[in-house]
Amino acid sequence: MNRDDIDLVFRAEAGAPPVRWRIASxxxxxxxxxxxxxxxxxAIADGEADELVWLVEHPPVYTAGTSAxxxxxxxxxxxxxxxxxxxxxxxxxxxxxxxxxxxxxxxxRRQDVRAFVSALEALIIQTLGAMNVTGERREDRxxxxxxxxxxxxxxxxxxxxxxxxxxGVRLRRWVSFHGLALxxxxxxxxxxxxxxxxxSQYGVTSLEDLGILVGMPEVDVILRRSFEEIFGPTxxxxxxxxxx
Numbered sequence: 001m002n003r004d005d006i007d008l009v010f011r012a013e014a015g016a017p018p019v020r021w022r023i024a025s026x027x028x029x030x031x032x033x034x035x036x037x038x039x040x041x042x043a044i045a046d047g048e049a050d051e052l053v054w055l056v057e058h059p060p061v062y063t064a065g066t067s068a069x070x071x072x073x074x075x076x077x078x079x080x081x082x083x084x085x086x087x088x089x090x091x092x093x094x095x096x097x098x099x100x101x102x103x104x105x106x107x108x109r110r111q112d113v114r115a116f117v118s119a120l121e122a123l124i125i126q127t128l129g130a131m132n133v134t135g136e137r138r139e140d141r142x143x144x145x146x147x148x149x150x151x152x153x154x155x156x157x158x159x160x161x162x163x164x165x166x167x168g169v170r171l172r173r174w175v176s177f178h179g180l181a182l183x184x185x186x187x188x189x190x191x192x193x194x195x196x197x198x199x200s201q202y203g204v205t206s207l208e209d210l211g212i213l214v215g216m217p218e219v220d221v222i223l224r225r226s227f228e229e230i231f232g233p234t235x236x237x238x239x240x241x242x243x244x
Contacts, residue, residue, distance in 0.1 A: 020237035
């Protein structure tokens with residue numbers, strides 16, 4: 001079954017509390033974010049905390065997923081490099097990119113990792129569609145892509161296309177963490193220090209690059225609305241230290 005054919009409604013069981021929705025101000029250190037996610041995911045798995053979506057921006061950083069190989073890192077001295085437990089290869093995070101860390105308990109939803117990844121792709125595609133951008137998934141590549149008909153065709157004659165959003169998740173005790181990164185207005189040249197997600201034949205784009213000049217707060221509103229249509233209700237949640 002293709003991912004386009006999967007039922008992408010991923011709501012929690014009846015009576016489940018809303019997903020906490022939290023937006024970090026400023027730039028969030030990547031290592032601190034990973035530590036916080038792991039803490040929250042453990043609390044969710046133990047039934048001590050409700051599910052959480054956490055929106056952040058990071059200082060420039062390259063991250064290496066579990067499939068990353070040495071040839072995917074072109075310029076190791078350019079930005080800090082973090083090895084992380086999410087799936088996938090190398091990716092870049094930085095200012096102007098909306099990172100959504102999604103901590104959901106799939107035991108309360110569907111214990112289907114492939115469907116979960118497809119639902120996250122659908123979240124991005126729906127968010128982009130609200131801004132008149134057509135995002136598409138590819139069966140042989142995780143992430144969300146946009147066609148670039150104004151550019152020269154690829155060597156095999158197919159239409160050029162660029163990646164606008166990356167996904168990388170990890171599950172522990174059926175609770176997800178890590179998530180997705182949507183390029184709103186990052187410095188796209190920063191991606192040149194890696195082979196993004198191990199794919200060299202395609203480019204990287206952003207909303208700004210596509211001529212969509214939109215602020216992060218507006219993106220967040222659309223992202224939240226799209227999330228609720230697929231995953232169910234959310235509730236505002238204030239930041240609290242991971243040590244609590």
